[in-house]
Amino acid sequence: MITNKNFGEIPQSYLFSEVAERVRRFEQQHPDARVLRLGIGDVTRPLAPAIVEALHSAVDEQAAAASFQGYGPETGYGFLREAIAAGEYAAIGVDVSPDEVFVGDGSKSDSANIQELFADSARVAVTDPVYPVYVDSNAMAGRLGTFDGDRWSNLSYIPCDDSNDYRPALPEEPVELIYLCSPNNPTGTTMSREDLEAWVAYARKTGAVILFDVAYRAFITGDDVPRSIYEIEGADEVAIEFGSFSKTAGFTGLRCSWTVVPKKLQRDGVSLHTMWLRRQSTKFNGTPYIVQRAAEATYSPAGREQVRADVEYYLANARLIRETLENAGVKAVGGEHSPYVWFRCPAGMDSWEFFDALLEQAQIVGTPGVGFGPTGAGHFRLSAFNTAEATQEAAGRLAELLPKLAS
Amino acid sequence: MITNKNFGEIPQSYLFSEVAERVRRFEQQHPDARVLRLGIGDVTRPLAPAIVEALHSAVDEQAAAASFQGYGPETGYGFLREAIAAGEYAAIGVDVSPDEVFVGDGSKSDSANIQELFADSARVAVTDPVYPVYVDSNAMAGRLGTFDGDRWSNLSYIPCDDSNDYRPALPEEPVELIYLCSPNNPTGTTMSREDLEAWVAYARKTGAVILFDVAYRAFITGDDVPRSIYEIEGADEVAIEFGSFSKTAGFTGLRCSWTVVPKKLQRDGVSLHTMWLRRQSTKFNGTPYIVQRAAEATYSPAGREQVRADVEYYLANARLIRETLENAGVKAVGGEHSPYVWFRCPAGMDSWEFFDALLEQAQIVGTPGVGFGPTGAGHFRLSAFNTAEATQEAAGRLAELLPKLAS
Structure with missing residues (x-):
């Protein structure tokens, strides 16, 4: 075969x-x-005016030999990695270094590709209901066994419904990769600080890796709901986080995302940061320069205000x-x-x-x-x-x- | 582990x-x-003026609610699939249907991802020297065995140098996936019609699949050198082809490519076209709309002339x-x-x-x-x-x- x-x-x-x-x-x-x-x-x-302006200006740069940009860094341009580290992390008191931020072409790709860093035998857990990409990407890699029309034989489902107030329970069976998403797609529910603390503690104890999707974090209002798993002490040793400009800033047609792989995150004596760098360098050639300039513009004072208005x-x-x-x-x-x-x-x-x-x-x-x-x-x-x-x-x-x- | x-x-x-x-x-x-x-x-x-103009105009479309484009088809917009089928294939007398053309974000990604369609046990052959992405993407998937500092234990190397006039010989050992690239990166040599006929015949006989990279086809001058493997009769039952706007039209920083997976290409009773569609739908969210409009512009009369001048x-x-x-x-x-x-x-x-x-x-x-x-x-x-x-x-x-x- x-x-x-x-x-x-x-x-x-x-x-x-x-x-x-x-x-x-x-x-x-x-x-x-x-x-x-x-x-x-x-x-x-x-697209918000500040983004449109940044796009036009970046296109003009591409039209002149002196400012033309060919291949960019596979990890993203420094200006955007810095803007994300500052605007998404420093802004909420979380220390993420720009070189821990990888710019991607969408959280769909990033969250589908991340499983490549893990063994074929890695046991996967998802909250249920779940964004189908987490499941299908692992199914394609052969981690999930067989599908019986309802469930995969080798996948741990963590049910979330009104019977448990949509709070995913810690797994009783041993699992190694855990996909969590807050604010959740599809349920719209969020995980509290207390919930996340329990998950981080679980992962620290068991060696599991948490794959944390914050594609919808811009919709969080107020200060009670965590916007990043790295708000939890010790999460940088157990979690990878996915963020996106798609819903925050209307980038579904422009395509830009980021993935944080902390340098402290190691398993089997190997740095997952180094592995992801290798994966991206080998299989990805970066997000378009003009799109990265557009993403950067969402952090300017005008850009910030405009994208916030769209979210509202x-x-x-x-x-x-x-x-x-x-x-x-x-x-x-x-x-x-x-x-x-x-x-x-x-x-x-x-x-x-x-x-x-x-x-x-x-x-x-x-x-x-x-x-x-x-x-x-x-x-x-x-x-x-x-x-x-x-x-x-x-x-x-x-x-x-x-x-x-x-x- | x-x-x-x-x-x-x-x-x-x-x-x-x-x-x-x-x-x-x-x-x-x-x-x-x-x-x-x-x-x-x-x-x-x-970037050529026609491309710059198309980008500005597409950015303006994204700035107005009535013409805003969010998620596009994962396979690419119809307008670009049609332009590629016409401009790259019909133009050289080759029949490729627009829905056999998948728009991607670069031949690096496409040629790195294609191996996902194949079994872990599939035996891979590459011409040597070779574009490293073909090798590394298979190594990451575990197909190549161990690396001894010089060679992978489970990879078939087909040497190309002046001793054989840079013409890759048909493999003597059985192989299942064959990466070919013409005009070749890194050697700059091309495969003749006769060479390609032999490879297509070999694949038809053995059931191997040819992964044919034409990222540099725009540099072919004259009519003697084939610009597509589909110029060879029967190739649509054995070959996938990768094309790119990177070198043709200066898109290394814009990111746009295409992959042709013919509907006739089946193995193990399964359509590879259907598999690639599934792969792309699950793990990719399309190339930016504005970039696809830019790629389309390379086929306008002005665009064609301008990108041709750059190639010259x-x-x-x-x-x-x-x-x-x-x-x-x-x-x-x-x-x-x-x-x-x-x-x-x-x-x-x-x-x-x-x-x-x-x-x-x-x-x-x-x-x-x-x-x-x-x-x-x-x-x-x-x-x-x-x-x-x-x-x-x-x-x-x-x-x-x-x-x-x-x-």
Whole structure:
């Protein structure tokens, strides 16, 4: 056999493709319907003026021989590594050195590629529901065993739902790689300082490595919720952290992210920092110069203010969605420090039943929770990434539909 | 063991880092030296006006809500897939469908990631000397066994030097994945139609898959040298092809590439096209929209003419380097259909001896051939990616130095 047999184990339909396909069919049958998309987590606000200005200016640099930039450092330009270390870490009192920051082309790539640093035999744990990329990237590498239609045989699922207040419990079986995401995709819940302390202590005791995803950290409001795992003492010996400009600054189409691999993080006598440097130098050629200049601009005073305004815009949408659900008697989480709102489908419907009902009866597209793992079954995700107008219209339709479904 | 032990097998110093380090030391010791860089294969010409215009215009689209583009298709936008299919394939009479073209962020990533589609046990062959990424990406995946300081125990090396006129011989041992690159990096040599026919026939007979890298195809002049492996009948059942805008259009800092995985290419009853689609959808989130618009602009009438002029500019440098070497009695290959010139180091020097001599006595930076594999030992690569002025100055210094070294 010449091909990677692990690909054959992965269930065929990827969540968002199936959603897209059902919407396509619906729109074909109902060409006049005004379908409102509160599904896939893509931003809709245009790029902020400070970012646009930085892009134009960087493009002009590329147009002149004296300022032209060819290959950049695979790890990212110093100016951006420094801006991230200052703007994301020093700003919250956390000491991350610029050369511990690796600039990437998206948290999807970074969080999918990180597993390459680990042994094929490494035991993986994910919270459930979970961002599918963590799971599928490990499945492709052959770490997860076989899929029985619901679960992977060699994956530890840590269920999160209203029965445990969405707080992932420490694993009872031994695990070596743990993916955590706060604010969480898909549930919108956050981990408290106390929760993170327990996880860091667990990893320090067991030697596990925590892969911590803060792609949504810009949505955290107030000072109670940690914005980085490195706010916890000792986390720099146990955790890798992924951050992104996608949701913070509307970079889903521009592509820029960062990964922190602390120099203190060692396993088997090997520096994971050195391994990631080697991985990136060998398989990646850097994020476009012009995009790195755009990312840098999000830390200028004007840039900061503009991207903050966009985040606030989405947060207002999120609050409206959550309130609409709760006013209709549907208990929801998220939507406070997150663009996502998560809830059990009303009237005992399963995720796809509710998806179809929502699409057919209210022309709203959401995301079936079951697509995020077994504990997501019977749940649903709505996102705040639409215009205020569309969100208000969707809220009105929801307020009308939900009582009908309940009766 | 939690870490990937294969990383530990890979020799520590990456070719270009060591070159950079030696140059840094030299410049520190000789702050007044005017060092001329004919080493790493990076372009120096600024972006062509048509590309700059497309970038500005795409940035403006991103600045307005109505034209804002968030997540794009992981496979690339239709407009660029169509432009590549038309401009790179239909233009040379080859039938590649737009949906067989996957847009990527660089041939380095694409050619490093492609091995994920194959079994851990797949036997790999490379021509030697070789672009190190093919080797290192397979080493990281554990396919190559152990490294003895010179060779990997489970890698088939196909030597290419003046003893076989740089024509890679068909493997005698069974191999399953074969990396070929034409015009070749590092040697600058090309494969003829006849050579490619033999390789395609070999792969059709044995079931091997050819991974064909045409990153330098824009440098081919005239009609005798194939620009795509798909010019050979039946290649679409045995070959994946990698192309890039890096060297064609100065995109080393912008990052855009393409990979063709034909729908007819199947192994073990599985479509490699479907596997790559799955791989890219799971682990990659697309090339920036603005960069794809820039790549598209290289196919407009003005864009085409402008990028062609840049290629001609580098080709003139390449010819000058080759002529200078040959006038000094150093037999060289490449430099005709390639920005690279390759030769045996004069006076029996080894690659690093000649590197140091060139740096210290003529302040020219080149690339030691031994960094590209065992058959590269005693060889050297010079590249045409500098200004005409710097290349002329380097040629003058070479013409002075070479006779001294020979005597």
